Amino acid sequence: MKLxxxxxxxxxxxxxxxxxxxxxxxxxxxxxxxxxxxxxxxxHYEIDKRLIAHHxxxxxxxxxxxxxxxxxxxxxxxxxxxxxxxxxxxxxLLARECIKNNIEIECLPGATAFTPALVNxxxxxxKFIFEGFLPHKKGRQTRLKLxxxxxxxxxxxxxxxxxxxxxxxxxxxxxxxxxxxVSRELTKMHEETIRGTVKEVIEYYNxxxxxxxxxxxxxxxxx
Numbered sequence: 001m002k003l004x005x006x007x008x009x010x011x012x013x014x015x016x017x018x019x020x021x022x023x024x025x026x027x028x029x030x031x032x033x034x035x036x037x038x039x040x041x042x043x044h045y046e047i048d049k050r051l052i053a054h055h056x057x058x059x060x061x062x063x064x065x066x067x068x069x070x071x072x073x074x075x076x077x078x079x080x081x082x083x084x085x086x087x088x089x090x091x092x093l094l095a096r097e098c099i100k101n102n103i104e105i106e107c108l109p110g111a112t113a114f115t116p117a118l119v120n121x122x123x124x125x126x127k128f129i130f131e132g133f134l135p136h137k138k139g140r141q142t143r144l145k146l147x148x149x150x151x152x153x154x155x156x157x158x159x160x161x162x163x164x165x166x167x168x169x170x171x172x173x174x175x176x177x178x179x180x181x182v183s184r185e186l187t188k189m190h191e192e193t194i195r196g197t198v199k200e201v202i203e204y205y206n207x208x209x210x211x212x213x214x215x216x217x218x219x220x221x222x223x
Contacts, residue, residue, distance in 0.1 A: 001070050003098050004077040005091055007084040007110025010213070011187035013044055015111050021045055023108070028074040031066065033090055037081045054078065059090050063097050070103050082213070084112040088132040088157055113186055114155045117215035120193045121153070121181035124220070128153035134166065144173040151220040160210045164202065170218065171198045179219035185212035 004023050009015040024030060024047050031054035032038035038051060054062055070076060078085045078094060084107070085091030098105045118125055129152050134140055147154055158166050163182070170180065176199035183193045190212070194204050 001073055002075045002104045002106065003070060003094065004075070005085045005095065005105065005107040006077050006079050007108060007112060008038075008041060008079050008082055009187065010082040010111050010113050011185065011191075013041065015187055016041075016045075017108065017110055020108055020110060021047070024049065024077055024079075026075070027077045029069070029076045031076055031078040031094075033080045038079055041079075054090055054094070056090055059093050063093060066094065067097055067101055067103070070098065071101065082111070082113070084110060087112055087114075087130075111187075113157070113183075113213060113215050116186055117181070117183035117193070117217055118153065118155055120183055121195065121217040121219075123153045123179070123181065123217055125153065128155060130155045133157050140169075144169055147218075148173045149221055151223050153220050154218045156216040156218070158214045158216055160212065160214060163210055163214055163216075164205055166216065167198060167202045167205065170216075171202065174198060174218065174221075178221075181217040183215045183217070184210065186215065188212065 004027065006020045006023060027049065030038065030049045030051050032051050033055045035051045035053050042049065066076070078091055080089035080091065083089065086095060095105050114130055118128060129150065131147070131154055134143060134156060170178065177197050180198050180201050181193060181195045182201055185191045194201055
C-alpha cells in the first residue's frame with residue numbers, strides 16, 4: 001500500500017534515475033497523465049505494466065477508485081508526461097488524498113524543467129519563486145501587477161503560442177529593460193536559451209519560429 005511519485009525525462013530519455021526504473025518495474029500499476037506518451041518511455045526501457053490514465057480531466061473522478069486500490073494493498077507509481085508529478089501537472093490531489101487516508105507516499109528526486117532553466121539564466125538562484133502558468137484570463141493582470149514588485153527571481157511556464165503575448169505583457173508591467181531568460185526544448189536536440197532585456201527577447205522571437213516547451217525566467221525587480 002504505497003504511492004510513488006516518479007519524475008520522468010523532460011526530453012532526453014537518459015534523464016531518468018536507476019531507482020525510478022527499478023520502481024516502475026516493481027509496482028503493480030502505473031498512473032500516467034497520457035498513456036500514449038508514457039508508453040513510449042516504458043517501451044524504451046522494456047517495462048510492461050498496467051497503465052491507467054490519471055490527468056487533469058479525470059483526476060477528481062478517479063481518486064476514490066485509486067485510493068480503494070491502494071488500501072487493498074496495491075502499489076502504484078504516478079508519472080506525468082514530463083518532469084515531476086504535481087509541478088504544473090496532476091499529482092497534488094492524489095498525494096493529499098493519500099495522506100488523508102494514511103497511505104504512504106514517496107516522491108523520488110528527478111527531472112523538472114524549471115531547475116535547469118533557472119541555473120541557465122544566470123540570475124540569482126538563492127531565492128526565487130515558481131509561478132508556473134499565469135492565469136489565462138481572470139486574475140492575470142492582478143498577478144502581473146503584484147509580480148512587477150517582486151525582488152526575487154521569478155519562473156514561469158508558457159506555451160509557444162502564448163509566448164509573445166506574455167513577453168509583451170512583461171514589457172508593459174515589468175518594463176522593457178527587465179532582464180529575462182527564455183529556455184526552450186530543454187534537454188532536446190534543439191535546446192536553446194535566449195537572454196536579454198524583455199524588448200530584445202521580443203525582437204528575437206518576432207523573427208524566429210518557436211516550438212516546444214518553454215520556461216521563462218525573469219530577473220527580480222531592483223530593491
